[in-house]
Amino acid sequence: MPPIQYIVEGGRRLSGTIEPSGNKNSALPIIAAALLTEHPVTLTNVPRIRDTETLVELCRSVGATAEWTERNTLQIHAKEIRAADLDPALCARIRASILLAGPLLARCGEVALPPPGGDVIGRRRLDTHFLAFEQLGATVTATHRLEFRASRLKGADVFLDEPSVTATENALVAAVAARGTTYLRNAASEPHVQDLANFLVALGAKIEGIGTNTIIVQGPATLGGTTFAIQPDHIEVGSLIGLAAVTRSPLRIARAGVEHLRSIRMGFERLGIVCGVEGDDLVVPSNQTMKIHDDFGGHVPKLEDQPWPAFPADLMSIAIVTATQCDGVILMHEKMFESRMFFVDNLIAMGGRIVLCDPHRAIVAGPSRLRGAPMNSPDIRAGMAMLLAAVCANGTSTINNADQIERGYERIEERLNALGAKIKRIPARS
Ligand SMILES: CC(=O)N[C@H]1[C@@H](OP(=O)(O)OP(=O)(O)OC[C@H]2O[C@@H](n3ccc(=O)[nH]c3=O)[C@H](O)[C@@H]2O)O[C@H](CO)[C@@H](O)[C@@H]1O
Numbered sequence: 001m002p003p004i005q006y007i008v009e010g011g012r013r014l015s016g017t018i019e020p021s022g023n024k025n026s027a028l029p030i031i032a033a034a035l036l037t038e039h040p041v042t043l044t045n046v047p048r049i050r051d052t053e054t055l056v057e058l059c060r061s062v063g064a065t066a067e068w069t070e071r072n073t074l075q076i077h078a079k080e081i082r083a084a085d086l087d088p089a090l091c092a093r094i095r096a097s098i099l100l101a102g103p104l105l106a107r108c109g110e111v112a113l114p115p116p117g118g119d120v121i122g123r124r125r126l127d128t129h130f131l132a133f134e135q136l137g138a139t140v141t142a143t144h145r146l147e148f149r150a151s152r153l154k155g156a157d158v159f160l161d162e163p164s165v166t167a168t169e170n171a172l173v174a175a176v177a178a179r180g181t182t183y184l185r186n187a188a189s190e191p192h193v194q195d196l197a198n199f200l201v202a203l204g205a206k207i208e209g210i211g212t213n214t215i216i217v218q219g220p221a222t223l224g225g226t227t228f229a230i231q232p233d234h235i236e237v238g239s240l241i242g243l244a245a246v247t248r249s250p251l252r253i254a255r256a257g258v259e260h261l262r263s264i265r266m267g268f269e270r271l272g273i274v275c276g277v278e279g280d281d282l283v284v285p286s287n288q289t290m291k292i293h294d295d296f297g298g299h300v301p302k303l304e305d306q307p308w309p310a311f312p313a314d315l316m317s318i319a320i321v322t323a324t325q326c327d328g329v330i331l332m333h334e335k336m337f338e339s340r341m342f343f344v345d346n347l348i349a350m351g352g353r354i355v356l357c358d359p360h361r362a363i364v365a366g367p368s369r370l371r372g373a374p375m376n377s378p379d380i381r382a383g384m385a386m387l388l389a390a391v392c393a394n395g396t397s398t399i400n401n402a403d404q405i406e407r408g409y410e411r412i413e414e415r416l417n418a419l420g421a422k423i424k425r426i427p428a429r430s
């Protein structure tokens with residue numbers, strides 16, 4: 001498939017209603033966890049994006065049937081599966097290939113996985129996955145591929161060395177199949193971890209503490225099939241709040257999953273962007289102050305990411321672009337990934353007033369008028385952040401490598417054009 005380029009004519013006001021897709025980072029562990037049961041599973045509201053398509057291919061390669069019965073409805077039936085040699089190229093396309101470890105280990109007693117891929121946003125350790133599997137009774141060998149073996153998984157009191165999202169998800173799936181009680185302490189509690197736990201409960205698992213940092217699982221569960229709807233993507237909602245703000249546009253984000261938006265709304269409020277809630281819709285008015293709130297005493301404020309329920313790392317790039325359009329100075333502190341902030345060079349070239357202090361911290365002084373420019377999308381969220389910058393800028397921008405954006409955001413150019421944006425999607429010339 002040729003690489004994709006977006007050509008964006010900026011400076012246009014948008015308006016209207018948009019609905020977020022299902023959460024990519026829920027859909028991925030849930031598709032993988034569908035391999036845990038030999039009964040059919042129907043998933044609705046699945047984002048039809050490159051990452052989910054790749055994981056579906058991987059599920060088929062181990063013997064499951066997986067069919068898209070509607071655009072966003074996926075039926076998976078893992079009646080018989082084998083932990084066959086998985087295609088290294090497919091595994092390297094997505095971070096989520098590591099999520100096959102839990103279900104395949106539980107079903108087959110062993111699995112050898114080529115290393116996972118995913119966004120290149122800094123070192124992405126897997127040690128927490130290994131620690132959890134070992135405590136649940138598996139042996140782990142990590143060479144050119146990752147080998148997991150367990151003739152029988154055993155419930156255990158597991159303390160994760162950090163609240164890793166995908167490690168919590170792998171451990172949770174393995175614990176459902178393990179004999180006895182498992183405590184997962186220092187567990188991640190992101191909305192997608194909760195969504196996975198709710199899916200496992202719908203299959204018949206016994207899980208307590210969903211949404212907290214101690215998850216308790218009674219195993220082994222006798223699992224059936226289910227129909228399950230993936231929850232809205234809170235990161236996409238945050239991206240749309242940023243889009244509305246930088247284009248000074250009134251947007252209604254329908255069925256936004258408002259119960260998970262507290263820390264995200266609080267982050268944007270620090271930038272002077274206040275959203276209203278009407279039922280499950282989020283309303284972003286166009287008349288925002290866009291004035292950064294200083295800390296008490298006039299001190300320079302900061303916005304930092306942390307594990308849930310704090311402001312999510314996946315929205316830091318969006319928040320940086322948004323801050324370039326706000327009045328004031330703010331320190332943006334990306335605590336989790338080492339390479340996620342380097343994309344700010346693109347914003348500086350467009351006229352953004354940003355000082356990159358080190359790989360984790362940037363100071364943004366706004367507002368600045370952005371000018372259209374050519375850019376390359378390094379990862380999903382930086383790509384989306386640059387799309388926001390391009391839609392807000394004066395003139396035309398080109399975004400190369402927009403495939404990265406499409407790893408995470410479904411039909412994004414079509415959906416933003418329906419709000420009044422002017423984005424042309426073309427196969428890039430090589
Ligand atoms: C498929 C999927 O779901 N991917 C998400 C998942 O990736 P993933 O599960 O790979 O991310 P992890 O939660 O393992 O960790 C992300 C990074 O944060 C660091 N870390 C983590 C916890 C902590 O308390 N301190 C700390 O510094 C880790 O060392 C690592 O460098 O979670 C990330 C963090 O929300 C998101 O960016 C990814 O979109």
Ligand SMILES: C=C(OP(=O)(O)O)C(=O)O
Pocket residue numbers: 024025094095096117118119120121314380381408
């Ligand atoms: C980092 C992300 O994805 P992945 O972990 O799949 O690379 C993301 O969704 O922002």
